[in-house]
Amino acid sequence: MDAISTGTLLLILAFLVLCSAYFSATETAMMSVNPYRLKHLLNENHPGAQRTHALLQRRDRLIGLILVGNNLVNIAASAIGTVIGMRLYGDYGIAIATAALTLIILIFGEVTPKTLGALHPERVAFPSSLLLKPLMKVLYPVVWLMNRICNGILGWFGVSAEQHKGHSLSSEELRTVVHEASAILPGQHQSMLVGVLDLEKATVEDIMVPRNELVGIDINDEWKDILHQLSITQHSRILLYRDSVDDALGFLHTRDIMRLVLKEQLNKASLLRAVHDIYFIPEGTSLNTQLVKFQHSKERIGLVVDEFGDIQGLVTLEDILEEVVGEFTTDIAEANSEEIRPQPDGSFLVEGSINLRDLNRELHLNFPTDGPKTFNGLVLEYLEDIPQSNLSLKLLGYPLEIVEVQDNMIKLVRLYPHLKQD
Template sequence: MDAISTSTLFITLAILVLISGYFSGSETGLMSLNRYRLRHLEKQSHKGAKRVSKLLERPDRLIGLILIGNNLVNIAASAVATIIGMRLFGDVGIAIATFVLTFVILIFSEVTPKTLAALHPEKVAFPSSVILNILLKILFPVVIAVNWITNGLLKLFGISADKIEQHSLSKEELKTVVNESGALLPERHQNMLVSILDLEQVKVEDIMIPRNEIAGIDINDDFKIILKLLSHAQHTRVLLYRDQIDDVVGFIHSRDALRLLTKEQFTKASLLRAVREIYYVPEGTSLNTQLFKFQQSKERIGLVVDEYGDIQGLVTLDDILEEVVGDFTTTMTRTPSEEIHPQKDGTYIVDGSANIRDLNKEMDWSFPIDGPKTLSGLIVEYLEEIPEANVSIRLSGYPIEIIEVKENTVKRARILPELKG
């Protein structure tokens, strides 16, 4: 070493510090890559992405290679710095060299390259993968030996390096990705994607028209009444039943009724012959399953039945699509906005028939949705009895005043959301 000039040692030290920075930046860049974007680039035959993916198949070997190189360079830099320090300051130069080298490595070999790599992982990882692949081939025996020892130590703790964890996004993580997409996706599209992810959790009874709100026609009524009801029907398909809704006949399409009228063949008998077979939907069916079944059976409407076959409500294809894209302008059902009445004092008067899920979605409230589907049902379940008017309760943290009770149901209630807590 005495034959090597001090200036040469300084140049050597600078090169070693830069190489150390390369290894540190490469490690951070490779580990900071977005794995899903990496897969996308790999499918597009991006050469850099392919090289990096191959390296990341065995992260233990990659980390071993980087740390071997980094430690060799840092130890060599420490030795060179010590020689320089002793030449310039004598024995005290060892302490000075240690302090100065620590500061230099921290700034130029750790913080700066790692920060740069974290901010621009692809620009660092893709080019550096070329050099790392070459080094891996050269130092392969050393890397394998180091990995064999470290993997043996890991096995003592029940950890196997062969079982690389495959990271896949959960439903909630996917929602976070969608919600944080920012300007990449319009807010409306974000809401649609999140709604699609929720279709598995939402059941048909959550969105169905309740049994008591189903618009139908009693086929045993006077013929003139039937004709009047059909002419004023708000839907293209009308349910026909005998005396009560449990004895259903089928659905009549307004187009079929109009055809009978134009041919002057409109009678009860012809009407019954034109009815379409009823499609039944089991209670508890998820929306994504029912959407597939509607598509498979070419149906658009069905009656929801419980385990005993009793009719609970009615669900349509439009109802499911509205869960994804929002309410259609042609919908005849009441929207949450029509059931929620803001007051000047900051409270809200809500109809008891309002759907709990719709209230939570529109008002950003957090009433439980795993029980009754309506506000009235939720209040009755909580009290375990039919309440009287002017009774106040606190339900899920929300102060609620019952304003009107009629026909054993809560018709209206006042909610004070600002006092939740």
């Protein structure tokens, strides 16, 4: 090395620092590439994405290659820097070269390029893959030997690089991604995507019309009463039963009723012949499962039954879809219902029968939904008794007042969400 001039050594040192920067930036960029965007570009036959994906298939080999290259250039730079220091400053040159080269490598060979690779992984990784592929072939024997040793050590701890398949997103992680995508997704689309994810967490009991609120026609009623109910119904499908909901006969479609009216054949016997078979839904069925079952069975409505076969409520396809897209029903009865009424003092008058999921969604609350399904049920579970009117309490930090109790149920509650205390 004595035959090489100091100026030439400085040029070689600068080149080695540049190589160190390349390997440092490439290492960070390769590990920072978004795997889902990479798959998207891969499907579009992006050449840089294809090369990068091929290298990332065996991360242990890629990391080995980059570290072999980085350490080779750093060690070479250290040796040349020591020679330059001794030529310029004699015995003190070793200490001066060590301090100066450490600072140079840190700034220009590590921190700056790694920051660049982290901020712009695709811009660094895709072009870098052009050089890494031939380097992998040249240095493969060294990389292979090093990986064999390292993988053997990792095997002692039960870690296998060959069996590593990457990471997939859980539903909660995917939910976080959706929330974080507010810059590119409209709020309504975010709500719909989160609604789809929520389908697997909710069951039919969370959205069903409870048994005590089912509207139907008793075939044993007087004919004039049946005609009156048919004339004022606000539903396209009507439950027909005998004496009790437990003895449900089936559903009547309004179009079938109109057909009988036009043919002047409307009577009890024709109603019984016009009913459609009941589709039963087991209690505890998740909404995403039930949505698929509705699709496969070509049904739009069903009765929820418990393990003993007793009817618990009613669920429609529209109810499930509303969990995803929000309210879109044109049902007059539902449009006129006011389960939550804001008050001038900031409180809300809330019907006790309201579904807790709807209450949480409308007022942005966090009442638990893994137990009772209605606000009435939650308060009763907390009190372990049927309260009297004008009773005030604090439920999970929310102050509220029992306004009206009727038929052993809490009918109306005044809720003060703005006064919540943690």
